[in-house]
Amino acid sequence: MNDKLIIFDTTLRDGEQSPGATMNKDEKVMIARALEKMRVDIIEAGFPIASPGDFEAVKAVAQTITESVVCGLARTSDADIDSAGEALKPAAQARIHTFIATSPIHMQHKLRMTSDEVVSTAVKAVKRASKYTDNIEFSPEDAGRSEIDFLCKVIESVIDAGAKTINVPDTVGYSMPHQFGETIKQLIERIPNSDKAVFSVHCHNDLGLAVSNSLAAVLNGARQVECTINGLGERAGNAALEEIVMAVRTRKDVFECDTGIDTTEIVNCSRLVSNITGFSVQPNKAIVGANAFAHESGIHQDGVIKSRETYEIMKAEDVGWNTNRLVLGKHSGRNAFKTRLKELGFEFHSEEELNESFKNFKDLADKKHEIFDEDLQALVTDSLHDTSYERIKFISLKVNTETGEVPAAEITLSVDGNEINKQSTGDGPVDAVFKAIESALDSGCELLLYSVNSITGGTDSQGEVTVRMSKNGRMVNGRGADTDIIAASAKAYINGLNRVMGVDVREHPQL
Ligand code: KIV
Numbered sequence: 001m002n003d004k005l006i007i008f009d010t011t012l013r014d015g016e017q018s019p020g021a022t023m024n025k026d027e028k029v030m031i032a033r034a035l036e037k038m039r040v041d042i043i044e045a046g047f048p049i050a051s052p053g054d055f056e057a058v059k060a061v062a063q064t065i066t067e068s069v070v071c072g073l074a075r076t077s078d079a080d081i082d083s084a085g086e087a088l089k090p091a092a093q094a095r096i097h098t099f100i101a102t103s104p105i106h107m108q109h110k111l112r113m114t115s116d117e118v119v120s121t122a123v124k125a126v127k128r129a130s131k132y133t134d135n136i137e138f139s140p141e142d143a144g145r146s147e148i149d150f151l152c153k154v155i156e157s158v159i160d161a162g163a164k165t166i167n168v169p170d171t172v173g174y175s176m177p178h179q180f181g182e183t184i185k186q187l188i189e190r191i192p193n194s195d196k197a198v199f200s201v202h203c204h205n206d207l208g209l210a211v212s213n214s215l216a217a218v219l220n221g222a223r224q225v226e227c228t229i230n231g232l233g234e235r236a237g238n239a240a241l242e243e244i245v246m247a248v249r250t251r252k253d254v255f256e257c258d259t260g261i262d263t264t265e266i267v268n269c270s271r272l273v274s275n276i277t278g279f280s281v282q283p284n285k286a287i288v289g290a291n292a293f294a295h296e297s298g299i300h301q302d303g304v305i306k307s308r309e310t311y312e313i314m315k316a317e318d319v320g321w322n323t324n325r326l327v328l329g330k331h332s333g334r335n336a337f338k339t340r341l342k343e344l345g346f347e348f349h350s351e352e353e354l355n356e357s358f359k360n361f362k363d364l365a366d367k368k369h370e371i372f373d374e375d376l377q378a379l380v381t382d383s384l385h386d387t388s389y390e391r392i393k394f395i396s397l398k399v400n401t402e403t404g405e406v407p408a409a410e411i412t413l414s415v416d417g418n419e420i421n422k423q424s425t426g427d428g429p430v431d432a433v434f435k436a437i438e439s440a441l442d443s444g445c446e447l448l449l450y451s452v453n454s455i456t457g458g459t460d461s462q463g464e465v466t467v468r469m470s471k472n473g474r475m476v477n478g479r480g481a482d483t484d485i486i487a488a489s490a491k492a493y494i495n496g497l498n499r500v501m502g503v504d505v506r507e508h509p510q511l
């Protein structure tokens with residue numbers, strides 16, 4: 001049995017389908033670099049036909065990444081396949097992933113196609129994709145609710161047509177682990193040419209079973225798992241990469257395979273994705289949650305001090321925790337700053353970018369005595385991306401709060417290069433700031449969520465604020481970090497507004 005478990009990361013594609021998780025080109029490239037550093041085998045960079053922005057982002061990832069395979073998603077139409085083929089042209093190693101639904105409910109209501117038409121359309125798409133690459137993946141969408149005999153027929157046909165990876169998606173997160181494992185076993189046993197392809201799985205988390213279903217499939221012969229950092233993804237998300245990788249690594253006695261992932265990069269990658277998307281990680285999340293390795297009860301602490309294995313099945317440092325040592329301070333120089341960021345996977349594109357980030361670092365070091373990796377990551381995630389599309393810039397903020405008085409805020413912004421100053425009062429200081437911004441912009445956005453987290457411990461920690469807002473049915477997240485949480489709130493709101501204005505209209509692959 002093949003003992004390599006291939007990790008296919010779809011944070012940049014299915015992860016991005018999470019409402020509000022839209023990423024721009026620079027952000028996608030930043031995450032792709034971190035995934036490559038972690039030795040992900042395949043990076044699904046996007047759905048090129050969805051919009052010109054998506055096409056450019058897939059192309060930019062293809063131009064940057066050399067070690068991992070870069071993949072683009074395409075439905076079965078010629079236009080989709082050609083768009084993916086074109087976007088992936090610069091890739092050192094490219095894969096086209098094409099899919100069509102195979103469940104009765106999808107074929108009847110969504111596609112309005114007969115099962116024979118679905119088979120011939122799938123075969124035609126695989127053949128067209130082979131004009132661009134011989135690395136072709138095919139997915140029978142909604143396989144979790146498809147009939148097994150029909151799945152066997154479609155899959156046999158697409159393997160004959162040239163598909164090298166067969167991905168079996170539980171699109172709506174409906175499967176139970178024992179059933180899903182059995183499906184994979186049956187497919188591999190019954191399809192005559194199954195030995196010509198790698199079997200993969202792609203599970204959604206609607207019933208909280210995405211990781212369990214994926215692992216059941218691995219036990220039954222699947223050798224590729226599709227997953228996302230922090231389990232980001234459509235609705236309840238996809239299987240979490242960090243959980244799959246660590247389950248297989250920790251329980252080598254159970255699994256006859258292992259991944260090539262450098263697990264010490266997991267926490268870094270998790271923080272980067274969370275910073276960029278504004279989806280914070282719940283504290284009790286396995287592997288990457290702040291409490292994942294924290295022991296509160298006295299009995300547990302005592303046990304861990306005597307011997308770590310009493311209550312710990314993994315080492316925190318093996319997944320990249322405990323690396324948040326004090327790295328830099330007020331007196332650190334540009335070189336130390338640049339070197340540490342390089343170790344964290346951030347590259348500066350120009351001297352100006354380095355200078356700007358270093359200035360922000362010095363400003364932060366003036367306010368905050370100890371600068372940790374988390375601080376640096378939050379700082380550069382804000383500054384290391386293309387800001388040219390941002391029409392609104394934060395300049396300064398004055399806030400007045402006093403017991404018994406109505407909170408008041410005065411904000412100065414630059415909007416399309418023009419400086420605007422507005423004042424407002426509110427129920428609290430944050431409300432006053434948001435109202436002052438709105439009195440300048442009248443955006444028409446609805447604020448759906450506001451949350452604050454501290455990036456590190458201590459009262460001098462930077463506060464990280466996430467807002468979720470929507471306009472005309474489009475949802476975005478905005479985030480901002482600052483040692484002053486009211487300023488962080490203003491930055492998050494402005495970041496959200498810039499995103500609302502920058503988001504282009506895009507097609508959803510599964511509609
Ligand atoms: O969930 C799903 O079925 C998908 C396919 C496009 C593979 O994301």
Ligand code: ZN
Nearest residue numbers: 014171202234
């Ligand atoms: Zn999916």
